[in-house]
Amino acid sequence: MQAKETLFADLVQGRAQQFQVPLYQRTYSWTEKQLGQLWSDVLEQAELLESGDRASTHFLGSVVLAPSPQNEATFPRWLVVDGQQRLTTLSLALAAIRDHIADAKPDEAERIDEEYLINKRKGGSDHFRLLPTQADRPQFAAHVRGPLATQTAGGNVAAAYGFFRRKLVEADDPAAPQDVFRIEQAITSRLTLVAVTAERGDNVHRIFESLNNTGLKLSQADLLRNYLFMRLPTRGEHVYETYWLPLQESLSNDELEQLMWLQLVLDGDDRVRRQDLYAAQQHRFERREVTEAEIEAYIRELYRHSTLFRRLLHPQEEPDTAVRARLRRLDAWQAQVTYPALMLLLDRRERGELASSEAARAMSYIESFLVRRMICRVPTNNLNRVFQSVPGQLPTDVPVADGLHRLLSADNRFWPDDKELRDKIRTAPFYQYGRWHQRKMVLQRLEESYEHPEPLDFAAAQLTIEHVLPQSAGDEWMRMLAEDANAPDSAEDLHARLRHTLGNLTLTAVNSELSNHPFERKQGLLQGSHLEMNRRIAATERWGMREILARADEIADRATTLWPAPLRGVGRAERSRDWQLAHQVLAVLPHGTWTSYGDLAAFLGSGAQAVGSHMANTAGLTNAYRVLTSEGKVSDGFHWTSPDEGGDVRARLSADGVHFTVNGAADPAQRLTADDLALLVASGGDEQTDGEDTADGQGGQTRADRFFRQLAADDSPETVEAVRATFKGWEELGGWIGHGSGHTTTSAYLMLGEAGAPGRGIWPLTLYPGGGRGGTAEVVFQHLAAREPFTDRTLRAELLRRLNELEGVAIPEGKLELRPHIRLSLLEEDHNRKLLAETLAWFRERWESRDTL
Template identity: 75%
Template sequence: MQAKETLLADLVQGKKQQFQVPLYQRTYSWTERQLAQLWRDILEQVGLLGNEDGASTHFLGSVVLAPSPQNAPTFNRWLVVDGQQRLTTLSLALAAIRDHIAGDRGDEAERIEEDYLVNKRMHGTDRFRLLPTQADRAQYAAQVNGTTAEHGAGDRVAAAYQFFRTKLVQAEDPAEPVDPLRIEEAITTRLTFVAVTAERGDNVHRIFESLNNTGLKLSQADLLRNYLFMKLRTRGEHVYETYWLPLQESLSNEELEQLMWLNLVLDGDDRVRRQDLYTAQQQRFEKRAADEPEIEEYIKQLHRRSAHFRKLIHPREEPSPAVRSCLERLHDWQAVVTHPALMLVLDRRARGELDDTDAARALSYVESFLVRRTICRIPTNNLNRIFQSVPAQLPRDVPVADGLHRLLSSDNRFWPDDAELRDKIRTAPFYRYGRPHQRRIVLQRLEESHGHPEPVDFATAHLTIEHVMPQAPGDAWMRMLDEDTMLGESAEDLHARLQHTLGNLTLTAVNAELSNHPFERKQDLLKASHLEMNRRIAAAERWGAVEILARADDLAERAAVLWPAPLRDVRRAERSRDWHLAHQVLAALPPGTWTSYGDLAAFLGSGAQAVGNHLANTPGVINAYRVLNSEGRVSDGFRWATPRDEGDDVRARLAADGIAFTAAGAADPAQRLSADDLARLLADPDEEGDEDASAAGTGDGEETRAARFRRQLAADDSPATVAAVEELLASWEALGGWIGHGAGQTTTSAYLMLGAAGLPGKGIWPLTLYPGSGRGGTAEVVFQYLASRRPFTDRALRAELLARLNTMDGVDIPEGKLDLRPAFRLEILDDPRNRALLTETLAWFRDRWETREAD
């Protein structure tokens, strides 16, 4: 038996061989949780390519191989005893890269296929370099061959391939594009394995068990501390008591590790990873042959800088009011990514290079950089690199604050200028981007800009974000919107375009009963508000498109003053970023779904005609043909942007993707994704959420929330539906669940919870019930949330939940919405059979959760 460290390229590349997954092995089982972690590791290694400091590769684990009984002298076949999940995943990633570049780099695509995926000139199953288990084979072959195959909702091979196709589109971000061939290089030369090769008769399972035994690992801080005091042979006790012990007592071990990493970054190392902290610092000392005084000075420096670090995590310790205010806002924003820049400012202030006023100005640039990018929907994926590079790249010929302003203003940082800021405040669906607490902070700062003589105490006010024009408008709202539509636009299109923009959002703690009433009913409520922005809204005679856009312009002027602009009007790529966002979301369309030009335009904050023109004239946009008109038909002006597709029948391609058609020939409207659905496709389920659905715990206000939910339900639904919902809630409690209620003051909700009450993050729920808001109550099935919660990370389990729900009359959720949050009407529960079926489904859900494997 031989064991050695190897790379995927060395294991697989260029050899006529096959890795066979035995039939007794489990089927492919990686979920998006594991795929996302691997993708982060791959991108991290991409950033380390060419690093002359010998940064560590990423260790993926073991691959245990044994000779196959089907081995032949000219064709080696290996049984994969351990490692099939990793090998399958990396093969699918390489297949996705091949297909991503096939249009304009065909030679490279062919090379990837022949080096890693297939055995050229072999036939049948021998053609595949990796041969999965029988259950996965057809779908894996379809991805490698570039063909279509029937797949179920729970098929993980197809889902993994689609995951990588989507991520590759995202990696084309204009702010920091990543070459797909660099990703290939990282996969094949930066991910390492221990390859254990057995001979016939060897006990491969014994070595498999040994390799997979793990113990409690020392942290990077533990390793570095041990190294430091090993070097302090004569001064160790004094240094420990004077500097290290106070440092260790003021910070947790995780915080201490973060400080040690920041210390390296401040000293100019803009490439070091936190997990390489110990190795990087050790190498610095060894390279300089550091003696005891140098080691002691390093620990003193950590001790000094710990005071700065504590102000980042405890801003109230900062004595300067101006600096403290900036630090508090950045702390509330949860801007951990900016810590290298913040530490630099505080460190330079301590050295006398700038005063409190200039320090606050420097921090305001950091805040503006974050806020403007959020308002303008610029992805956050490159923020780590931007801020980690600040200490090393800060100009030395100007004062610190001016240098930071200049550095962040450079054209590859994408700090939006005033023109872009004004445009996005008017058009971008702000409510559907970023984190809920960040959206509140933006509105809070805009309210504070009014300088009200009796400012609101936001810490105790319990305000939530309110849509002035509601998300579910009644007939009165729609009639008013109809007056403001443009040529070719419906009231529904106008509502979708404006509902989530900043001009239509405010903060309020108003009574829930008036949440969706006509504007005239809202005015009295808003007039009585302590917030100046609400009183100004109440002064309007109506609330349609004209008023929303006028308020957006006012907010934009305030925002431009609150958050400083970059230094100069440098080259920007605003529209290319918008189109990149369109490419991302189209690549993420699940099988069996379509969207419309209007939906995509509302998601982008663009116009439907501009969307159509772009798709028609841009080759290589994945799933562009799945954008239809609002009736679900192929647009009269549609044309294939790629010559090789010309002549293909669009409807046949749609049918192959699982899209059904009505008797009238239109795409099934149940499979259509709205603008909100599109936003959820790219959202992090742990970060994305409505303001009104941000909490489901129990507490002092639980009875009030429950009563509010019942009042709203009774105000909108029939007595029969209210009684049916009450029966459902009672049935859920009889099953051992409990009812949580959302924290929203405007519109509340009811969560069907399992797990310990009052312990956030420890429970799970399958459904959220919402009052009707003028159109009848709904039950939202939270597939997107369940996809990150065990055991429902298993796509097959979510597919079974969907199938069970679809047995109810009036429910027909398409498979394509298995990663979203589809809803059905509460009124269907009026039928006793439907209530019985739903109760059975909830019992099944409870049983699956209670028998889950421990994390």
Template identity: 80%
Template structure:
């Protein structure tokens, strides 16, 4: 047996060879959770390469190999006893890179193929460097041969599509990543331990010993042990005087964060938190630190802990203006800004700036975050931006002015007033950022009205309300029809405006009027204590004109509240919108299409502008899957590459698109603007039942339980037969051992079909969420997207079986392409013959799969 550290490139490239996954191995099963973590590690290594740093490679794990019985002298074959998931994933990532660059740099694509993926002169199955199990072999081989003209849903296809999508995302103009640097990170920065066994070796025992690891020490534990090992004479005094109070005031996680921030404040703007111990140790060793110097370090850490606690507990800040900014940034969950905030509070503690200038500097940080969120600037480079603040802050100007100047640099992408106004008018605000961030924006706008008796936002249970509802009734659509532009339907206009900031407000009232005509909402809004609601209620009608007028008013307030950068970044910002379009098109699941109007509504653009861009921009993945609202290929569509064929329908059919007798793409496979948002939004606000779902409890006198509220709202918009069917469904679910959890929403209540224990990580799971009447009847949302992260439904085959079972219900036709999303079923379908029984049988199957899952 031989064990050595190696790299993917060293393992697979060179002479012709093959790594065979034995047939008894499980199939490829990495989910997006593992893929996201790997991608994060890859980008981190790519960044280190860019800086020229050779140390700090990332250990990926072990690979256990044994000679294959088919091995011969001219062509080495190895059995992959352990590590097939890693090898398969890295191979698919390289295949995605090859296909990403093939049009622009075909020679580089050929090089990647021959170095890592194929044995050029071998034929048949020997052509592939990696040979998965038979169950995965066809799909894997198709992706390695590439480019694919037809994809079938599988874990292999999901992983390949993930990397294609992330490579498009990596071209973000605000922080572009070089694709060949990413390739280098994969092939030469991810280390493996390769264990090569000989005939007769017990490779399974080797695997077991390699993976039998205990609980790891944190970076804070390692550094603490090192420090007190060095304090041979003063250790007890330093521990009792500084370390013990420090440890009592902060958790181990918080202490580690403070240690990292101290390094950053001292000028090390490149240190990673996971390298904290090594970086600080090297600093002490390099400077040959004495006991006194180590004691000084711990004393300074102790002093900065009081400053750090202001970030964790803003209510402890005595200055009102500074406290207000810290509270909002805390609500924003803006931990990424801690290096800059610590610098400001540290400088204030030293007397370098007063509280007024501290608050002004914090207003720039808040504005930077808010404007970028409203204008949909990706957040993937925020860590780098704020970690660099202490080291890059100009020294020749006051601190607050220097921070304003630094954040205004063009490569920081701080939107100017013009772009902010445009996005408030057009962009679907409700679909970007986190739920609490959207509430912070609306709360701050409400506060700007300076109501003489302001709302206590901490006590009020406010939720975001669409004034024009998300599911409009006929009266709403008739009004919108009058305002629709040429070639635009009322539904298109609704899709374009529903999620914009001008149509959103905060409310604490129940939802019985939330989806009804505006006239019935006015009285409710007029009685609100929120000034913004009173102003909406004072309007005679609520259509496109009124929504755009309110957007203008809110834009004026936003521009006043959140300071602008010193220099505008110009219209180069527009490229981000198109980059977002490229991302979402690269993420379209197999068997789905979208329309120009849907894509435009998602972007906050116009359908014609979308069409012009796609027609004039070569290399946009999936551009041919954007059709007219009728599901037809646009008359103006042209391939932008000579390599593409001219039969668009054949390509669509190969992608799983079905056509009706009229020649239109199947409308059931169409992805709306809301569906598109799900494809590129990793923060899933509605998949948090473990935190929000509660078992029904008895209410006090005069109080309404969540369960009662759900059924009341359902009855307000659905037939008595439907309500009774839902009651029966709940009873059947509880007979199976499940329970009904109800969300905290006042405006939109919900019911989760729960299994396990909510609130305990990995314990709770639910197959669907029920929502009451939304103008057109209640719905059951099948949470495929969420299930993809929960065992055992990380197995795509199980999710596909769930879809097949649901499609047996009369009137249910969920296309396979929505297996990555959260499609809806109308609750009224439960009253159809046999549907309730079929759904109950499906839920029995779901429970059985979950209860028999493998546990570790």
């Protein structure tokens, strides 16, 4: 057996060879969680390459190889005993890079193919450098061979390839542009592997067990503590009792590690990674002979900084009122990324170089930077770099607060100005971006700006976000919108475009009462609200497009005052970010789906005509032909923008799994709405379930009572009884019913797992009252994709197959990564109710046997 450190390029490049994953190995199983971590490591290495740092590579893990029984002297074949997930993932990432650049740089695409993916002069299965398990081979081969239009949907292989295609489009974002060839270099020559090569007769499985039998690893803080006190032979006991022990008692081990990292950043090291903390600090101490006094001084400074750091973690410990308010808001925002800048401000104030009022002003710029970027949907992928660079880049020729204002206003920081902020408040689907607590905080700050004489206790009020124009609008709402619609916009287009914008959102503690009722009924409830913003809404006569846009303008006036603008005179790329988001979502349209210009426009916060114009004038846009009119027809103005494309659009759509009705329109069941598009690029869900069916302060009424009352207001008694029977059957299977909070209407979750432990369980369906259009059951495929054992796509596909056996249900395979809906009225049929009960029993059995699958 031989073990050596190597790189992916060194492992697979060179002469023709093949790495075979044995048939007994599990199929490819990496999900977005593992892919996201790898992508983060790749981007980090790409940034290090950009900075010229070629020393600090990233260790990816081990690969255990053994000679294949089909080995030939002229064509080496290796069995991949361990490491197939890593090799498959890296190969798919390179295939995605190849396809990303294929139109612009075909020679480079061919180079990537021949260097890493194929054996050019070999045919059949020997053509591929990596040969996955038999179950994964068709999909893997399809992505290596291409073209994509001929591929079928399926599996984790396709999902991983789609993930990298999306991330490569995202990496072109002008807010944080990444050179795609630097990303390729990071993958092939900056991710180190330990290749363990066995000889014939070696027990490769024992090698695998030994490599994976690791104990509890020491943290970076543990390593650095041991190093420091080994260097204190005479002062160690005093330093430990005086500084280290109080420090260790005031912070957790993880917090202490973070503080040590922040101290390096404050000293100007804007490239150090937290996982390299120990090595970086050790290197600083060993550049020269360091005395015990210097080691003690470092620990004493760490101890001093710990008091400041605790104020970031626990803002109530901050003595100054204005600074405390700023810290509380940033803590509520969960803005840990800003800690380097905040620590610098508190440290300068501690040293007497900054007054508390100036520290609070500087923090207002940080808050504005975050809030404006969130409202304007600027990606967050460069925030770490922005704030880590603050201590080293802060101007020294102006006061600290002014210097921070100038630094964050630099043209590569993308801090939206007043014009862009106003535009996005009017048009962007605010409800679909950022995290739920951030959206709530924006609305809370807007309410506070009215300076009510009796301020509301927001912590105790349990407010949630309410759509005034409902998410599911009934006929009366649609008639009102029709009055505002001008061709080519329809009432449906206006509803999709306006419902999630800031002008249509407010805070309330009576979401269930407001629900989806007509505006006249909502007016009375809003008029009695303690919130000024609600009383202003109630004072209007109607609630259509004009009123929503007028309120958006009022909000914009307050927002530009609340959150200071960047300094003028810097160049911006405002609109390109919106189109970047369009390119990103189009690149990952699932097989067998299409969307409309109106849906894409509502997702972007734009207009359908602007979307059509952009697509008609942008060459090489992936999946542009899968954007159709709202009727499912190819637009009269559609044309191919690249000479390499062409042919019949319907034929291309059919090859992509899109079906057509008898009148020649694309199947409406395969259409992705604006909400579906948002799910495709969502970073996580905001599901909130509560395990206890407790009274919620509304006359002792439980959430279950509210759910069935809302359901009965819209559905027939037969549907309500069918849902009750379904709940009873689920509880007999050992499940329980959870109810959501923070939604416009109440909801019910069919839960498995520990009751009362939100986030730990699993659920196949979420049921919602209809609000005028009939109740629905949401099939949460997207949620299941991150929960064992349903990370296995074949299990999710089986769930879809079983649900499609219900009469009236036809969920297309293209929605297997989304959250399609089923009408609850279908459960009135005994046959459907029986099939659903069997499906739920199957689901429970799969979950309970998850550790043995």
